[in-house]
Amino acid sequence: MRKILFVASEVYPLIKTGGLADVSGSLPIALHALGQDIRILMPAYADVSEALGPLPSRRIHQINGAIDIFETVLPGSAVPVWLIGHEGTFDRPGNPYLAPNGKPWPDNDVRFALLCRVGVEIAMNRVGLRWSPDIVHCNDWQTGLIPALLEDEPTRPATVFTIHNLAYQGLFPSDSFRKLALPHRFWNYESLEFYEQLSFIKGGLVYADRISTVSPNYATEIQGEAFGCGMANLLKKRSDRLSGIINGIDDEAWNPAIDPLIPAKFDAANLAGKAVDKAALQQQLGLRQDEEVALIALVGRTVQQKGIDLVLDIMPKLMEMPVQLAILGSGEKKYEQTLKQWSQLYPDRIALTVGYDEPLAHLIEAGADIFLMPSRFEPCGLNQMYSQRYGTPPVVHGVGGLADTVEDANPQNLSMGLGSGVVFHEASASELLRAVKRALVLFEDPELWKKIQQVAMSKDFSWRQSAIKYLDVYELALNDRHGGLARSRMASLS
Ligand code: ADP
Ligand code: GLC
Helix, strand or coil, X not given: CCEEEXXXXXXXXXXXXXXXXXXXXXXXHHHHHCCCEEEEEEECCHHHHHHHCCCCEEEEEECCEEEEEEEEECCCCCCEEEEEECCCCCCCCCCCCECCCCCECCCHHHHHHHHHHHHHHHHCCCCCCCCCCCEEEEECHHHCHHHHHHCCCCCCCEEEEEECCCCCCCEEEHHHHHHCCCXXXXXXXXXXXXXXXXXXXXXXXXXXXXXXXXXXXXXXXXXXXXXXXXXXXXXXXXXXXXXXXXXXXXXXXXXXXXXXXXXXXXXXXXXXXXXXHHHHHHHHHCCCCCCCCEEEEEEEEECHHHCHHHHHHHHHHHCCCCEEEEEEEEECHHHHHHHHHHHHHCCCCEEEEECCCHHHHHHHHHHCCEEEECCCCCCCCCHHHHXXXXXXXXXXXXXXXXXXXXCECCHHHHHCCCCCEEEECCCCHHHHHHHHHHHHXXXXXXXXXXXXXXXXXXXXXXCHHHHHHHHHHHHHHHHHHHXXXXXXXXXXXX
């Protein structure tokens, strides 16, 4: 049994903007089920504190002043959660990263440096919690300073840093470095400096004993120019410490046989309920009631990463085909506006919901026929797994975790009992269109389509196997940590 401090900036169901929250809300539960003593550390955002009500807490004093550490458990589990409260820092309602004007909070450097500093104090058992982790598992740039700051601690735990999305790096002007009073030696390009800016993510990439990312394919991709976001060389240098572990899904929350958020339940053996859910979805979204038409869905952040521009490019051609579209998402305003114009042009064929709506996301997964995920890059992606589980074969660009989790329904794969979606290989409008047409041809053959649905639904996306792989990474990190200590001791003797 290991003691693991899991640090993340969002954790479902407490707060969520994307897949990081899904992972942070379900991987710790899977690790706990494997007998690990895992505890989560995250900020006490205003919405979280309000939803949880008064909690037991302890007050500590840091350079930022008085800090409260609230204690609770992850809902529906026995996994302890510590929430960091600091007046004026995290107690702001809404999105954890963005101000109401849609721009990042101007003091995100200070806010997440505080998360990191408290993480270090807890990791070193210096705040009276009477618990010393063996491993600190950090996630994304918001936690990147932890492995760097722990370097100065001779008795530190081992560190693991997981990259959920390398495109978000926590870059701040050089002034931030001074403002945060970081040790001077960190200001060089082999440390936290990135082209004269402060890079939070480099703290994880440079200093963690082990680095992981959320799919094997993405672990390879980020060591190359195209997907490396300026970090390819660093990651290549550390490739012996880098591994890719595919995300699992919460297969209770995302299970069409028991999902309380969908009107009719169904499973691979009996898909009848799916037609009922399709009718309910069409009705709720104001789409024409039509059993036969292919209902294509997209749920996600409307940003370039997700290939939303490619979908807009093929919209005129899509509207020449017998399809309906259900889109749920929010993100860049320009995409939201263009999507809105299309939905106004075809009100009974294109339903756009701008915003974040968890129940609707479930109904869409259940009621749609085909799911679209033409991401330009995708570290892992969860929706393509949800959609396979709900018998809604996805059309995906074969990158990152999409390539690792969807098998193309080509004749060869189908003859081997594989084929759970349609995979295309170039992020272009023409290839996306070809892939959608291929999906429609398959959809028009009910027998074949049912087979693809059943292959998709019978795949195992549960967390257990991936959680076991994290345990291996933790052991490797402990080994590297101790090997590293032994090496530095030897060096000091010679
Ligand atoms: P990313 O983290 O890059 O946004 P993922 O596919 O890993 O992509 O995870 C996205 C998660 O957020 C999924 O659980 C998805 O269902 C959810 N999601 C994204 N946008 C919305 C939305 N507008 N409403 C409800 N859920 C959403
Ligand atoms: C990021 C990635 C997404 C991944 C998620 C959880 O948000 O964009 O691909 O599934 O993190 O790891």
